[in-house]
Structures are given as C-alpha cells and as structure tokens.
Amino acid sequence: MTDQHRAGPNWPFWVVIAAVTAAYLGLLFGMLAATATYTSPHHLLRALGSREIQYATGLSLVSCTIAALLSLIVAVPVGYLMSRGRFPGKNTLDTLLDVPIVLPPMVIGLCLLIAFQTPLGRAIDRIVPFTYTVFGVLLAQFTVGAAFAVRQMRTTFDHLAARPEDVAMTLGCSRGRAVWLVTLPAAKRGMFSAASIAWARSLGEFGPILVFAGATRMKTEVLPTTVWLELSVGNLEAAIAVSLLMVALAVTVLLAMRAVGERP
Numbered sequence: 001m002t003d004q005h006r007a008g009p010n011w012p013f014w015v016v017i018a019a020v021t022a023a024y025l026g027l028l029f030g031m032l033a034a035t036a037t038y039t040s041p042h043h044l045l046r047a048l049g050s051r052e053i054q055y056a057t058g059l060s061l062v063s064c065t066i067a068a069l070l071s072l073i074v075a076v077p078v079g080y081l082m083s084r085g086r087f088p089g090k091n092t093l094d095t096l097l098d099v100p101i102v103l104p105p106m107v108i109g110l111c112l113l114i115a116f117q118t119p120l121g122r123a124i125d126r127i128v129p130f131t132y133t134v135f136g137v138l139l140a141q142f143t144v145g146a147a148f149a150v151r152q153m154r155t156t157f158d159h160l161a162a163r164p165e166d167v168a169m170t171l172g173c174s175r176g177r178a179v180w181l182v183t184l185p186a187a188k189r190g191m192f193s194a195a196s197i198a199w200a201r202s203l204g205e206f207g208p209i210l211v212f213a214g215a216t217r218m219k220t221e222v223l224p225t226t227v228w229l230e231l232s233v234g235n236l237e238a239a240i241a242v243s244l245l246m247v248a249l250a251v252t253v254l255l256a257m258r259a260v261g262e263r264p
Contacts, residue, residue, distance in 0.1 A: 035240060035243060035247075038240055039236075039240050039241070043237045043241070044237075044240070044244065047237050047238040047240075047241035047242070048241050048242075050238070051218070052217055052218060052221065052226070053226055053238065053241070053242060055218050056221045056222050056223050056225070056226040057223060057245065059134065059220075059221065059222050060203060060222040063137050063138050063141055063202065063222065064141060064199050064202040064203050065199065066138055067138055067141035067142040067145050067198060067199070068145060068149075068198040068199035068202060069195065070142050071145045071146040071148075071149040071195065071202075072194055072195045072198065074149070074150070075146060075149035075150045075194050075198070076153055076191065076194075078097070078153070078154075079149075079150050079152070079153025079154040079155075079157055080153070080157050080179065080183075082150070083153075083158050084157060084162065097150055098151075100143055100144050100146075100147035101147045101148065101151070104207070105144070105205065105206065105207025106210075108140070108143060108144060108207065108208040109140060109208035109209065109211025109212040110211050112136075112139065112140060112208060112211075113211055113212050116130055116131050116212075130212075130213075131212065131213075132212075132214045132216070133213065133219075133220065134213075134219070136212050136214075136220065137209050137213040137220050139212070139213075140205060140208035140209045141201075141202035141205050141208075141209070142202070143208065144201055144202070144205055144208060145197075145198030145199070145201045145202045145205075146198060148194075148197045148198055148201050149194040149195065149197060149198040150194075152190060152193050152194035152197055153187070153190060153191070153194050155190070156187050156189075156191070156193070156194070157183070157187065157190075159190075160186055160187060164183075164186070165178045165179065165182050165183050166178075168182045192257070193257050193260070196253050196254075196256060197257075199253060200253045203223065203224075203246060203250065203253075204224060204246070204250070206224035206225060206228065209222060209224065215228065215229055217229070223242055223246050224246070226238075226239075226242045227239045227242050227243055227246075230242065
C-alpha cells in the first residue's frame with residue numbers, strides 16, 4: 001500500500017483550502033462590485049472632472065512617484081546593509097526599521113508633527129516648510145513607503161548569491177564597484193518591486209498626511225484625503241469616484257509588478 005493510500009485521500013484538504021480562498025475572494029470582489037455599481041458612469045465622470053479632484057489626482061501621482069524614487073534611494077543601501085552586513089545591534093536596527101510599518105498611521109503623522117516643533121525641526125521648517133505643505137505630504141508618504149521598500153530590498157538581496165560579487169572583488173573590484181556592476185543589475189526586478197510597493201503605499205496613505213500636512217483643498221489635498229473631504233460633506237458620488245480611481249491605479253501597479261516578476 002502506498003503512503004498516499006495509508007494517509008487517506010487528499011481531496012478534503014484541498015476542498016477546505018479552496019473554500020477559504022473562495023470566501024475571501026468573494027468578500028473582496030463583493031466590496032469592489034458593490035462600490036462600482038453603486039453609481040453611474042455619468043456621475044463618475046462628472047465627479048472626476050471637478051477641479052479639486054483633478055488637482056488631488058495630479059498631486060498624488062507626482063508626490064507618490066517622487067516618494068517612491070526617494071524610498072528606493074534609501075532602500076537599496078539599507079536593504080543591502082541588513083542583508084549582507086554583520087554588526088552588533090543588527091536585530092535592534094531591524095526592529096527600528098519596521099516601526100513605520102507597525103505604528104498606527106495617525107501616530108506617524110503626530111510624530112512627524114511633534115518632530116517639527118523641536119528647535120531643529122523649526123529651523124528646518126524655516127528653510128524648507130514641511131508642516132501643512134506639499135513637502136509635508138511628500139515626507140509623510142516617504143516615511144511609510146521607504147519602510148516597505150527596505151523590506152523588499154532586503155528580501156531581494158537575501159535571495160541573491162554573494163558569490164558573483166565576491167568573484168568580482170577577487171578580480172580587482174572594490175566592494176562598491178562590485179555592487180554597482182554585479183549586484184544591482186541582478187537586483188533590478190527587486191528594485192522595481194520595491195519602488196512599486198512604495199508608490200502603492202504612498203498612494204493609500206491618509207493618516208500621516210492628514211495630521212502632518214492637512215487636507216487643504218487645492219494645496220495639500222491628495223486622493224485619500226479627497227475621499228475623506230467628500231464624505232465629510234455628504235458627497236458620496238465623488239468619494240466613490242475617487243475610491244474607484246485609486247483601485248484602478250493600485251491594480252495597475254500590482255499588474256506591472258507581476259509582469260516584471262514573471263519576465264525571464
């Protein structure tokens with residue numbers, strides 16, 4: 001008798017797994033379908049045509065892109081350090097890097113706000129104003145997005161063999177040149193994923209932006225705060241329109257990540 005027959009049939013296990021998966025997908029699809037069918041295309045287009053929502057859309061696209069690029073600039077060296085470095089206090093540093101991921105979003109915004117009330121923060125704010133400005137939007141998005149980008153880059157470097165880099169160093173390359181010529185080209189998919197994750201997280205940030213940068217119309221208004229502003233005045237059609245736009249942007253980013261990840 002084979003091991004499979006002694007263990008019994010496997011189909012009950014897979015039925016349970018499929019049922020749980022189907023239930024979860026049903027919840028997600030039901031939420032999105034209900035939102036999409038709640039309003040009409042006419043109302044959606046009218047809402048998306050307003051000056052305020054167009055401004056928020058433009059600011060979101062620009063600020064998320066800048067935040068993603070800045071996150072990648074930070075995530076590559078920090079991710080490499082956490083993957084290849086060996087030093088005292090590494091576990092403590094690893095924990096600190098995860099703080100923006102586990103903290104409630106409102107707390108991150110409050111921490112940023114308080115930081116800019118210190119003497120050093122006030123001095124920086126006088127040179128480059130961050131509090132309740134577009135720069136504040138960008139900093140709030142970067143603070144959260146960079147943490148996710150760092151996680152992704154560390155995972156990327158963890159899965160890359162160190163041997164090609166070591167070989168390049170034995171052939172005369174410095175560590176920095178070996179990383180630049182050998183490791184980074186091999187990590188390009190991970191870099192794209194890290195930037196995409198940071199972009200998507202920046203797009204959905206609400207709490208830190210609301211507390212630190214505010215939600216001033218035609219100034220610091222981005223798509224998540226637009227949803228909140230429209231709901232606060234009872235404009236459900238506009239809130240739904242912006243929500244569906246954010247869903248479409250998020251799905252586009254996820255599809256791009258999958259496409260790059262599956263490309264040979």
